[in-house]
Amino acid sequence: MQDEVRALLILQDRDRRLLALAKDLLKLPQDETRAKAKLAGDEAAVAKAHQALVDCELRVKKIELDAETRRTTIKRLKLQQFETRKNEEFVALGHEITRYEKDLDEFETQELVAMEEVDGFRAKLKAAEAALAQTRKLVDEDLASIAQRHAKMEADRAEVLVERDRLSLDVPESLIPLYQRLMKIKDGLAVAPMREGKCGGCHMKLIASTVMKVTSGREIAQCEDCGRILYADD
Numbered sequence: 001m002q003d004e005v006r007a008l009l010i011l012q013d014r015d016r017r018l019l020a021l022a023k024d025l026l027k028l029p030q031d032e033t034r035a036k037a038k039l040a041g042d043e044a045a046v047a048k049a050h051q052a053l054v055d056c057e058l059r060v061k062k063i064e065l066d067a068e069t070r071r072t073t074i075k076r077l078k079l080q081q082f083e084t085r086k087n088e089e090f091v092a093l094g095h096e097i098t099r100y101e102k103d104l105d106e107f108e109t110q111e112l113v114a115m116e117e118v119d120g121f122r123a124k125l126k127a128a129e130a131a132l133a134q135t136r137k138l139v140d141e142d143l144a145s146i147a148q149r150h151a152k153m154e155a156d157r158a159e160v161l162v163e164r165d166r167l168s169l170d171v172p173e174s175l176i177p178l179y180q181r182l183m184k185i186k187d188g189l190a191v192a193p194m195r196e197g198k199c200g201g202c203h204m205k206l207i208a209s210t211v212m213k214v215t216s217g218r219e220i221a222q223c224e225d226c227g228r229i230l231y232a233d234d
């Protein structure tokens with residue numbers, strides 16, 4: 001193999017590593033999004049449990065208000081009853097008081113039931129919050145590991161970049177533009193092996209003169225189909 005092709009191959013190896021690193025780096029934001037998405041379900045559960053608690057507390061307040069209204073009414077009716085001198089009115093007021101007291105009794109029972117429900121909803125909210133905290137811990141670990149991978153890849157990239165710049169000095173300057181153009185348009189593979197008379201890049205059978213050119217190794221040979229620079233790998 002010619003020295004310049006060997007130098008190109010080594011350069012291509014580093015460039016391919018850089019391409020792979022760039023591709024992996026592009027995937028990191030997706031990994032981050034995926035990790036954070038795990039929180040959404042637990043966050044929704046906490047919001048739902050919180051809403052249920054608030055609704056129930058409001059219900060307790062409403063029952064309390066209703067009960068309080070009845071108490072005020074009963075007080076007023078009792079005063080009226082105390083003040084009246086008409087026996088008929090006294091009896092009628094007594095009936096009304098009994099009716100309101102029954103109402104009040106009903107509301108007090110409802111209030112007790114609703115307060116127990118509040119306790120239940122509070123416990124459910126606590127459980128949902130604990131589950132969210134647990135998930136958040138896992139997600140934070142995921143995010144930390146992603147950040148670690150990110151830092152490692154950036155360090156690798158910086159290292160390989162320095163190396164590739166040094167190695168590019170071993171390649172004749174006249175070959176660089178062709179190499180770079182091929183890297184760009186041929187999927188990061190500018191230099192390909194020739195195996196059994198075929199181009200290792202596009203797998204097309206090469207014409208005899210190209211095979212000869214590659215085998216002799218005296219000049220740069222390119223695949224007549226895809227244009228890749230070829231070397232003998234037999």
Ligand SMILES: [Zn+2]
Pocket residue numbers: 199200201202203204223224225226227228
């Ligand atoms: Zn080819």
